[in-house]
Amino acid sequence: MTRYAMVIDTKTCIGCGDCVVACKTENKVPEGLNRDWVVEATNGTYPNLTTEFRSERCNHCSNATCVTLCPTGASHHWNDTNIVLVEAEKCTGCKACIAACPYDARLVMHPDGYIDKCTFCHHRVEQGLDPACVSSCPTRCMHFGSLDDPHSKVNQLLKTRQHKVLIPETGNDPNVYYLT
Amino acid sequence: MKRREFIKVSSLLGTSAAVAPPFMLGGCVTNPPPGTGVVSKSPTICDMCFWKCAGEVYKEDGELWKITGNEDDLHSGGRLCTRGTGGPGAYLDRDRLKKPLMRVTVDGRQTFQEVSWDEALHFISEKMQGIAASAGPERLAMLHHGAGGHHFLHLLRAFGSNSHAEPAFAQCRGPRDVGFRLTVGESASSPERTDMANAKCIVLLGSHIGENLHNAQVQTLAEAINKDVTLITVDPRFSVPAGKSKYWLPIKPGTDIALLLAWMNVLISEDLCDTDYLDRYAIGFEQLAEHVREYTPEWVYLETGIRPEVIRETARELAKAAPAAIVHPGRHAVWYGDDTQRSRAIAMLNALLGSWNRKGGFYIPEKVALPEYPIPEYPKPKFSTGDAYPGKWPFASQGVTNGVIDASIGEDAFFKGWLVYGTNLPQSIPAVKDKLRAAANSLDLLVVVETMPSEMTGYADVILPECTYLERYDDLRNSGERHPSLALRMPAFEPKYESKPGWWIAKQLGNRLGLEEYFPWQDYAEKLDWQLQQVGSSLEEMQKIGVKNFPRKYPLYFRDGQRVQFATPSRKIELYSQQLADKGFDPMPVYTPPEPVPSGYYRLNYGRMPAHTFGKTTNNPLLFQLAPENQLWVNPMVANEWSIKNAEYVRLASPSGAISNKIRVRVTERIGPDSVFMAHGFGHKSKRLRLTAGVGADDSELMSNIKIDPIMGSTGMRSNFVTFVKEQA
Numbered sequence: 001m002t003r004y005a006m007v008i009d010t011k012t013c014i015g016c017g018d019c020v021v022a023c024k025t026e027n028k029v030p031e032g033l034n035r036d037w038v039v040e041a042t043n044g045t046y047p048n049l050t051t052e053f054r055s056e057r058c059n060h061c062s063n064a065t066c067v068t069l070c071p072t073g074a075s076h077h078w079n080d081t082n083i084v085l086v087e088a089e090k091c092t093g094c095k096a097c098i099a100a101c102p103y104d105a106r107l108v109m110h111p112d113g114y115i116d117k118c119t120f121c122h123h124r125v126e127q128g129l130d131p132a133c134v135s136s137c138p139t140r141c142m143h144f145g146s147l148d149d150p151h152s153k154v155n156q157l158l159k160t161r162q163h164k165v166l167i168p169e170t171g172n173d174p175n176v177y178y179l180t
Numbered sequence: 181m182k183r184r185e186f187i188k189v190s191s192l193l194g195t196s197a198a199v200a201p202p203f204m205l206g207g208c209v210t211n212p213p214p215g216t217g218v219v220s221k222s223p224t225i226c227d228m229c230f231w232k233c234a235g236e237v238y239k240e241d242g243e244l245w246k247i248t249g250n251e252d253d254l255h256s257g258g259r260l261c262t263r264g265t266g267g268p269g270a271y272l273d274r275d276r277l278k279k280p281l282m283r284v285t286v287d288g289r290q291t292f293q294e295v296s297w298d299e300a301l302h303f304i305s306e307k308m309q310g311i312a313a314s315a316g317p318e319r320l321a322m323l324h325h326g327a328g329g330h331h332f333l334h335l336l337r338a339f340g341s342n343s344h345a346e347p348a349f350a351q352c353r354g355p356r357d358v359g360f361r362l363t364v365g366e367s368a369s370s371p372e373r374t375d376m377a378n379a380k381c382i383v384l385l386g387s388h389i390g391e392n393l394h395n396a397q398v399q400t401l402a403e404a405i406n407k408d409v410t411l412i413t414v415d416p417r418f419s420v421p422a423g424k425s426k427y428w429l430p431i432k433p434g435t436d437i438a439l440l441l442a443w444m445n446v447l448i449s450e451d452l453c454d455t456d457y458l459d460r461y462a463i464g465f466e467q468l469a470e471h472v473r474e475y476t477p478e479w480v481y482l483e484t485g486i487r488p489e490v491i492r493e494t495a496r497e498l499a500k501a502a503p504a505a506i507v508h509p510g511r512h513a514v515w516y517g518d519d520t521q522r523s524r525a526i527a528m529l530n531a532l533l534g535s536w537n538r539k540g541g542f543y544i545p546e547k548v549a550l551p552e553y554p555i556p557e558y559p560k561p562k563f564s565t566g567d568a569y570p571g572k573w574p575f576a577s578q579g580v581t582n583g584v585i586d587a588s589i590g591e592d593a594f595f596k597g598w599l600v601y602g603t604n605l606p607q608s609i610p611a612v613k614d615k616l617r618a619a620a621n622s623l624d625l626l627v628v629v630e631t632m633p634s635e636m637t638g639y640a641d642v643i644l645p646e647c648t649y650l651e652r653y654d655d656l657r658n659s660g661e662r663h664p665s666l667a668l669r670m671p672a673f674e675p676k677y678e679s680k681p682g683w684w685i686a687k688q689l690g691n692r693l694g695l696e697e698y699f700p701w702q703d704y705a706e707k708l709d710w711q712l713q714q715v716g717s718s719l720e721e722m723q724k725i726g727v728k729n730f731p732r733k734y735p736l737y738f739r740d741g742q743r744v745q746f747a748t749p750s751r752k753i754e755l756y757s758q759q760l761a762d763k764g765f766d767p768m769p770v771y772t773p774p775e776p777v778p779s780g781y782y783r784l785n786y787g788r789m790p791a792h793t794f795g796k797t798t799n800n801p802l803l804f805q806l807a808p809e810n811q812l813w814v815n816p817m818v819a820n821e822w823s824i825k826n827a828e829y830v831r832l833a834s835p836s837g838a839i840s841n842k843i844r845v846r847v848t849e850r851i852g853p854d855s856v857f858m859a860h861g862f863g864h865k866s867k868r869l870r871l872t873a874g875v876g877a878d879d880s881e882l883m884s885n886i887k888i889d890p891i892m893g894s895t896g897m898r899s900n901f902v903t904f905v906k907e908q909a
Contacts (some may be wrong), residue, residue: 012402014390014420016790017806018262024802025246025268027214032805042418046815046849047430051423088210112211123213136248138259138395139402 002081003062003147004120006134007154007163009179012141015040015053019133019142023057024134026121033107035118036133052180054135055142057165058105058118059174060084066097066106067074074114082175083122088114102170103117120144203686217241222724223250225327225647225657225669228263228270229793230348231371232327232657232668233395234727235260235267237650242682244268244650244673254396254661255371261393262790262806269802270631270648271673275870277633278677279643290681297688298679307641308339311596317341319596321584321623325603328646330655331686332601332629337558338690338698343565343595345579347608350894356513358575358892359523362757364536365747368509369545375737376400378540381410381501383494385436385526387510390420392788394511410497413658414439417785417813418850427494433783433855433898434516435484440507440525441771442480443495445472447532450492452499454534461744462531464756464768471768483773502533504540512787517887517896520575522758522771528769531753537738545660546732551714553707555698567685568594568873573893574763575906580893588619597625601682602636607795607861610883610897611838628833629685632799633868645679652681653704656711656722665731666715668708668722730778758810765891774786774899775885778835781901782818783855784880794861798872810876811846813857819847822904831905832856832877836884842907843877856902 002160015038021035023029036057044052062082067075074090075097077083086097091114098106098115121131125144129135134142145152156175158164161179168174217240224247226233233256238245247267251258260267281292281299311320317340322332324346333344348356357367368374376382377400389401401421405411411425414436418606422428431439446703448469449452471480477488498505507529513519527536545585566572568587573580585596585605598619606613620639628640637643646652650672657667675681687699701707709719717728738744744749749759761767777783791807792798812832814824824830826847832840841863851857862876880897887896 011424012405014398014402015788016262016390016393016398017394017576018260018265018790021262021265021802022246022807024805025265031801034805042848042850044849046418047428047851049418049423051418051420051850053420073778074579112209123215132246136259136265138257138261138393138398139390140259140399141402 001062002126003175004060004081004083005145005147005154005175005177006120006131007143007177007179009141009143009157010052012139013053014139016138018136018138019055022132022136023118027119029116030111031074033110033116035107035116037111041106054178056103056105056166057133057176058078058084058167059103059172059176060120061172061174063171063173065100065172069096069100069176071096075158078122083120083125084117085119085122086115086117088112091115100136102167102172103174197460198270210426214245215240219245222670222672223668223723224266224650224672224713225654226256226260226264226665227326227328228267228797229394230326231255231395232659232667233260233264234657235264236726237672239672244271250604250667250726252725252729253667254663254665254729255659257399259395259399261395261398263393263793263797263803264395265801266797266800266806267650269800270797271650271676273632273799273801275633276631276648276677276801277637277643277679277867279645280678281437281643283641285314297678298569298870300644301688301692304625304627304642305689307597308548308689311338311624313871315596316562318343318561318880319594319597321345321565321588321595321597322599322601323347323581323584323603323605324601325608326601327654327657328652328682329601331682332599334698335690335695336599338695339693340559340561341566342561343563343579343584345565345581345584346603347581347603349578350576350580350582350892351514351608353511353513354576354578354892354894355519355889356509356511356523358577359520360509360527361577362520362575362748362760363524363527363753364531364753365690368542371396371659371661372509372511373542373660374506375401375540375543376506378504379404379409379501380504380507380540381497381506383412383414383498383507384421385414385508385510386515387508388415388419388787390423390424391790392511393790412494412497416852416855421839427490427497428562429486429490429494432483432485433785435771437518437522437525437769438475438483438771439479439486439491440473440522440529441475441769442477442491443498444468444525444529444532445475446471446477446492446495447499450496452496453532454502457503457534460741461547461746461755462755463750464754467756468528468734468768475771480525483771497811498533501540503535503538505533505535506530506541509532514889514894514896515898516774516898517889517893518769518772519896520890520891521766525769528755531755536753539737543662543736544734545662546664546734547660548658548664548666548715548730550658550666550711552655553710555700569723573891576892577786581605582895583893584890585609585612585615585619589615589622591622595623598627600626600636600640601630602630604636604795606635606865607878607880610880610886610895613881631679633866633867634795635864638866644685645677646682646685647675647679651675651679653683653708656708662736664731665727666712666717666722667727670723708812760891777854781835781903783898784832784879784882784900784902785851785855785857785898786860787857789859792859795864797859798864798875799869801871804871808871808875809844810859810862812877813848813851814845815851815853816847816849816851819845822906824906831907832882832902834882834884834900834902838882839905840882841876
């Protein structure tokens with residue numbers, strides 16, 4: 001399996017939401033729905049504070065419970081990669097994947113009647129481009145690439161910087177990393 | 181990842197998806213991936229804010245798909261911000277102005293009626309000629325914001341008036357620009373000429389870069405953070421950059437000048453100034469040393485709440501990094517009425533560090549020497565804008581909007597007509613609604629050119645619907661930057677509805693006023709092509725590339741020991757300002773304590789949020805989804821005291837009795853217990869803005885304590901207080 005990862009630097013993320021709007025226009029996401037979102041976490045009391053901004057989305061888990069629990073095979077790993085897609089033709093809208101996702105990263109329902117989600121912009125990845133959110137980010141805090149390539153920017157960052165994933169204890173082996 | 185050239189992909193996938201797949205449980209069809217249709221792109225200059233990033237408009241199968249940054253563009257670094265990415269929403273907004281509208285009286289009630297362009301333009305030109313004949317053309321003033329205003333300034337000047345003002349001056353960056361000019365002879369420019377990517381230490385003083393998305397500013401600050409810059413943020417609020425800073429100085433609001441003077445005190449008393457730079461370029465150092473002697477860190481601590489050792493340590497950090505040190509000039513500088521003096525203190529501090537026009541400090545911007553299209557000279561006006569408010573604000577380097585409004589009220593008012601372009605005065609000028617009503621009643625003509633039915637359109641005699649930036653040519657962008665560069669805005673679409681480009685509207689009015697010779701082009705493309713040919717390009721080339729960068733003709737920074745003539749009376753950096761002293765102002769900045777907060781009240785702090793350009797974008801359907809309303813930041817102790825819960829709606833009241841629209845509370849530690857904060861630009865009253873009307877609160881209508889800067893006329897707005905009015909369940 002080819003493993004693609006997103007590495008997001010919380011040191012320079014400003015929580016501006018450009019990633020959210022870029023995803024919406026690139027992927028023509030219907031009104032009222034989002035495939036990615038920004039979380040702000042503030043700790044401490046005035047004036048001893050820290051704030052972390054995180055751009056969040058599907059973690060494209062290598063061990064994706066949404067894929068294993070999908071009764072129809074609509075949720076699948078795309079082209080022997082970790083990119084998780086939903087095949088609309090096979091999706092019955094049963095929402096088992098929503099229940100199975102520990103990250104609450106799936107859209108409730110596309111108006112066309114299937115469960116929609118972040119695709120890591122696989123249509124761009126195929127062309128050698130970064131996902132739309134990554135290539136729009138004004139602070140360049142988002143990085144994308146292959147974990148199989150030891151020289152990739154994402155591997156370099158993970159080697160040299162402290163990082164975390166969200167809810168690692170799920171065992172889902174998520175592929176969105178946050179530099180801290 | 182490696183980038184590749186953009187590839188046009190045929191619509192193969194699009195057709196195959198229409199054929200029923202063999203296995204179909206859900207009965208849905210996967211939409212083809214975006215970009216599989218017929219894709220084309222054309223250049224634009226973003227109009228979502230004043231920053232003017234160059235971008236590329238993508239269409240798929242003839243429909244607007246997305247807008248991205250132009251890789252060759254210094255303003256955007258190839259990446260648009262949240263608002264720029266949301267640009268399609270401006271074009272798609274169903275509430276756009278669609279037809280010219282004229283105020284008529286039906287059954288004794290005033291209303292707007294759709295009229296033809298011919299009718300609207302005829303009415304306006306007749307009224308303009310009437311004003312010229314009875315009072316003189318100078319009595320027509322223009323109030324404007326944004327790049328498209330150029331067409332109407334041209335019309336105004338051809339008509340014989342040069343009376344104009346933009347709120348961007350007296351309601352925003354005016355004091356900063358005047359303060360810098362008085363000190364170093366030049367403004368801090370737009371885009372700001374800060375060399376942040378090369379800086380080793382940066383001070384942000386109330387400037388919340390990252391909450392504002394002034395694109396290259398955000399990008400160069402992020403670059404500096406990646407290079408481990410020492411970031412010092414001075415802000416009573418734990419702003420986004422405060423969270424990225426090595427030092428956050430939660431200063432007591434309104435005491436910034438004291439801190440700046442204390443920093444100068446430390447630099448001078450510890451002998452940390454760039455004396456070679458100062459000897460060569462500055463005058464008044466001895467007077468300054470004497471002046472700041474009393475502003476010791478210990479004394480200033482009592483005013484600012486910033487501990488003396490922190491003041492000393494941060495001053496030393498600045499000195500250690502100098503000249504690669506920036507005390508950022510900020511942008512929205514209209515705070516307490518002594519704002520020109522505060523901006524001067526910032527410029528002076530940069531001079532002590534030797535950072536003005538030095539690497540890692542400020543750079544010298546350069547433009548393209550772009551010839552103007554040959555047209556006859558404008559007639560010389562008998563009056564300038566400042567003649568409308570004689571004797572006031574001697575250092576106002578541009579028209580003062582609040583001065584123009586005051587001079588438009590009453591039968592014998594100086595101004596008889598307004599042309600308002602792209603600015604929503606009811607929100608951009610504090611507490612102005614009564615004055616606007618009075619002015620609208622006094623003026624013979626009030627024309628508003630807009631894309632959206634803003635509150636300002638409600639005051640107009642005639643509303644002219646301009647098409648959006650995605651449907652028009654405007655002037656070439658030629659702003660001072662690290663490299664000279666030109667950028668093109670061109671139509672990606674035909675104008676929707678009956679909207680028209682600004683250049684067309686101005687030309688039509690010019691023709692009706694007998695000013696044809698000033699508008700010799702049939703299409704604005706001809707004018708742009710002629711200009712581009714003069715600098716070795718062409719419209720055809722620019723339609724392909726969008727941005728053209730040119731080599732610099734002079735260095736980016738001062739060379740070591742370079743002889744420099746500054747554009748001040750002494751030809752030096754003026755630490756002591758004789759010209760201020762001559763007009764009766766303090767020759768060096770003096771600290772005045774802010775008014776105390778009345779009991780039971782809180783300081784009203786306001787600013788930007790990254791999703792919006794104030795009220796200009798709140799109705800944009802894409803950005804509305806991201807941020808539909810503003811929130812009121814309230815410290816948990818204050819919330820507790822008032823029994824206000826997070827996410828509850830409250831109203832705010834000013835001491836003069838103004839009550840705000842309801843606003844949702846965000847209980848957060850990121851603000852101290854003496855203030856509340858909200859993003860500006862919400863609480864729209866215009867019902868024709870169907871998404872945003874009535875959503876959130878408008879800070880500007882809560883302002884009753886405006887501090888006018890006597891030096892240049894700006895309206896200080898940080899001296900306002902509010903208290904809570906709880907919503908009844």
